[in-house]
Amino acid sequence: MRVTDLTLGILTLLGGLAIFWSARNFQVIPGQSYGAGTMPRAVAFVTVLVGLFIIGRALWERRLALGMQLAPWARSGAALGRVAMVLVLIVGYVLVSPVLGFVPTAFAVMTASMLILGTSPLLALATSAVATVAIQQSFGRLLLVPLPRSDFLPFLW
Amino acid sequence: MDTIVAAAALVFQPYVLMVIFGSAAFGMFVGAIPGLTATMATALLVPVTFFMDPVPAIAAIVTATAMAIFAGDIPGTLLRMPGTPASAAYVQDAFALTKKGVPEQALGASLVFSALGGIFGTLVLITSSPVLAEIALKFSSFEYFWLVVLGLSCAVFISPGSPARGLISLFIGLFAATIGLENPAGAPRYTFGSVELMAGVQFIPAMIGLFAVSEVIRGFIHRTDPGKPPKTSGRGIISQQWQNLKRYPKQALRGSVLGTAIGALPGAGADIAAWISYAVSKKFSKTPEKFGEGHVEGLVEAGASNNGAMSGAWIPALVFGIPGDSITAIVIGVLYVKGLNPGPMIFITQPEMIYAVFIVFLLANLIMLPLGWIAIMSARKVLSIPTRVLMPIILMFCIVGSFAMNNSVFGIWIMLVFGVIGFLMEENDIPIAPAILGLVLGPMLEQNFVTSMIKSQGSFIAFFERPIAAGLGIFTIAVWMLPLMLLLLRRRRAGRTDAASAN
Numbered sequence: 001m002r003v004t005d006l007t008l009g010i011l012t013l014l015g016g017l018a019i020f021w022s023a024r025n026f027q028v029i030p031g032q033s034y035g036a037g038t039m040p041r042a043v044a045f046v047t048v049l050v051g052l053f054i055i056g057r058a059l060w061e062r063r064l065a066l067g068m069q070l071a072p073w074a075r076s077g078a079a080l081g082r083v084a085m086v087l088v089l090i091v092g093y094v095l096v097s098p099v100l101g102f103v104p105t106a107f108a109v110m111t112a113s114m115l116i117l118g119t120s121p122l123l124a125l126a127t128s129a130v131a132t133v134a135i136q137q138s139f140g141r142l143l144l145v146p147l148p149r150s151d152f153l154p155f156l157w
Numbered sequence: 158m159d160t161i162v163a164a165a166a167l168v169f170q171p172y173v174l175m176v177i178f179g180s181a182a183f184g185m186f187v188g189a190i191p192g193l194t195a196t197m198a199t200a201l202l203v204p205v206t207f208f209m210d211p212v213p214a215i216a217a218i219v220t221a222t223a224m225a226i227f228a229g230d231i232p233g234t235l236l237r238m239p240g241t242p243a244s245a246a247y248v249q250d251a252f253a254l255t256k257k258g259v260p261e262q263a264l265g266a267s268l269v270f271s272a273l274g275g276i277f278g279t280l281v282l283i284t285s286s287p288v289l290a291e292i293a294l295k296f297s298s299f300e301y302f303w304l305v306v307l308g309l310s311c312a313v314f315i316s317p318g319s320p321a322r323g324l325i326s327l328f329i330g331l332f333a334a335t336i337g338l339e340n341p342a343g344a345p346r347y348t349f350g351s352v353e354l355m356a357g358v359q360f361i362p363a364m365i366g367l368f369a370v371s372e373v374i375r376g377f378i379h380r381t382d383p384g385k386p387p388k389t390s391g392r393g394i395i396s397q398q399w400q401n402l403k404r405y406p407k408q409a410l411r412g413s414v415l416g417t418a419i420g421a422l423p424g425a426g427a428d429i430a431a432w433i434s435y436a437v438s439k440k441f442s443k444t445p446e447k448f449g450e451g452h453v454e455g456l457v458e459a460g461a462s463n464n465g466a467m468s469g470a471w472i473p474a475l476v477f478g479i480p481g482d483s484i485t486a487i488v489i490g491v492l493y494v495k496g497l498n499p500g501p502m503i504f505i506t507q508p509e510m511i512y513a514v515f516i517v518f519l520l521a522n523l524i525m526l527p528l529g530w531i532a533i534m535s536a537r538k539v540l541s542i543p544t545r546v547l548m549p550i551i552l553m554f555c556i557v558g559s560f561a562m563n564n565s566v567f568g569i570w571i572m573l574v575f576g577v578i579g580f581l582m583e584e585n586d587i588p589i590a591p592a593i594l595g596l597v598l599g600p601m602l603e604q605n606f607v608t609s610m611i612k613s614q615g616s617f618i619a620f621f622e623r624p625i626a627a628g629l630g631i632f633t634i635a636v637w638m639l640p641l642m643l644l645l646l647r648r649r650r651a652g653r654t655d656a657a658s659a660n
Contacts (some may be wrong), residue, residue, distance in 0.1 A: 001562070139204075
């Protein structure tokens with residue numbers, strides 16, 4: 001997933017220009033010429049310079065390729081699938097835990113990730129169960145973090 | 158004296174001591190697992206310390222990081238997989254000793270000289286920081302502006318890798334720091350109507366994302382479990398080091414001094430210190446040809462150096478509120494969350510807090526010896542825990558930790574976004590430390606920059622009018638010139654070699 005130098009330079013340049021453009025309407029401190037836009041503009045200015053430098057160096061060294069070079073892992077569908085699954089599991093936790101509660105959701109997320117990583121089902125189930133209870137008790141009971149509640153295993157709360 | 162007694166009373170409480178031992182064990186564990194760094198140990202610990210008083214919270218972080226940096230040497234020595242980047246510098250030598258069947262020599266040298274370096278760094282911290290704090294009291298926005306810029310510049314230009322990529326990382330952090338309402342005009346920036354973004358990017362979930370979630374994603378890609386480590390006998394781990402100390406006293410001292418100095422430089426931390434010290438050791442050694450083949454000399458110097466740097470990094474953090482490395486950047490974020498503003502005033506208003514930190518540092522480096530011994534002895538067991546079981550548990554810790562900051566799922570979203578950003582950055586060889594420094598120091602940079610510009614009515618000359626500001630400014634500009642000078646030097650040397658070979 002490595003972008004070429006020229007692409008990185010162009011992305012940096014565009015990022016800098018976007019920050020510059022977005023900062024044009026920020027308010028100033030009344031009576032002063034500085035304010036909310038000063039810092040974003042300074043950041044944008046140097047970002048543009050860095051972008052131009054990277055582009056210039058790539059052109060100078062005749063490395064003109066655009067786009068992305070895929071790392072060996074990115075050619076494997078299974079590895080890409082596993083990365084996608086981590087992201088899906090995190091998003092899934094955010095969406096599902098308010099409905100189902102912490103205990104079943106965390107248990108499901110951990111078991112699923114262990115299985116994805118190739119842990120044996122029995123070990124995955126047992127470790128996830130112990131870890132869920134340990135995290136729930138330490139954060140939920142000891143540190144009083146209001147983890148999403150559920151009617152499942154109410155004695156844990 | 159009263160202050161020291163008050164500080165000791167803060168530290169020597171059963172609860173605080175329990176926290177110290179618990180976090181020491183945690184740091185040892187995380188550091189010993191390849192792929193889990195000392196910074197990650199801190200990132201995972203922060204949500205828990207959030208619920209503690211300041212002294213136990215700092216004690217937990219200090220102890221865990223000191224242990225993690227040492228423990229990183231264990232998988233480095235036994236499996237040639239450095240547990241933390243700070244151990245990577247001398248992994249070749251350490252592993253060569255394991256191949257010779259004497260891993261105890263490497264592990265013992267790392268342990269004892271890590272502790273010595275750490276204690277040396279702490280003594281420098283104790284003696285220098287109150288003096289520096291007195292000077293820092295006279296600082297105005299101009300000096301602070303330059304100090305912040307110096308810290309950010311060191312993080313970009315001194316760290317290994319391309320400065321341009323370091324700058325990209327820095328500006329990602331600085332841009333993230335501009336989000337929210339906290340700015341000189343109090344105007345909402347990049348909030349897109351979200352009430353939660355008005356408070357800015359929550360620092361702790363962002364850091365958990367950058368350091369821990371990105372690592373978890375990598376763990377899901379590679380699924381590599383460390384192999385089975387060789388047995389360690391435990392004989393001579395500590396006793397043999399007396400001979401090493403007698404043989405290499407200069408190296409131990411040089412490593413400690415250089416490590417502490419590099420750590421004290423805002424923006425440069427333990428990993429850079431270890432690399433530089435290893436190189437220095439080789440350069441001045443009588444037997445440089447033995448380096449890389451299982452020679453203890455480099456281990457002594459670089460081992461002392463990386464733990465010295467860990468203590469040294471706290472000097473700018475405590476005195477100026479400017480972090481010396483990514484770990485102290487996290488600590489400063491935590492201190493701000495707790496309403497404690499690190500900087501010279503803390504030495505006047507809460508000196509007992511500062512002395513408590515000093516005591517914690519000494520304790521952490523002393524208990525490193527027995528706990529490190531236990532860690533070495535149990536290394537085989539710890540290293541045989543499969544990462545395919547650990548990564549999912551770490552992922553859940555990250556989720557709960559990010560949620561616990563504000564008890565809102567918004568923290569988890571921030572963690573996710575920064576986790577993906579961190580992963581993409583590492584894939585593109587963009588270092589992460591400058592981004593985290595930018596995120597922490599962004600508001601301070603902005604405040605001091607805008608204040609200075611208003612005071613000087615837009616004139617940049619005012620930034621060089623006060624003597625200390627001028628000194629800091631010139632030093633900062635010299636750091637910017639460093640890559641250019643190195644390039645010229647390399648070209649000149651290459652030109653000379655070409656000429657010599659042509660002759």
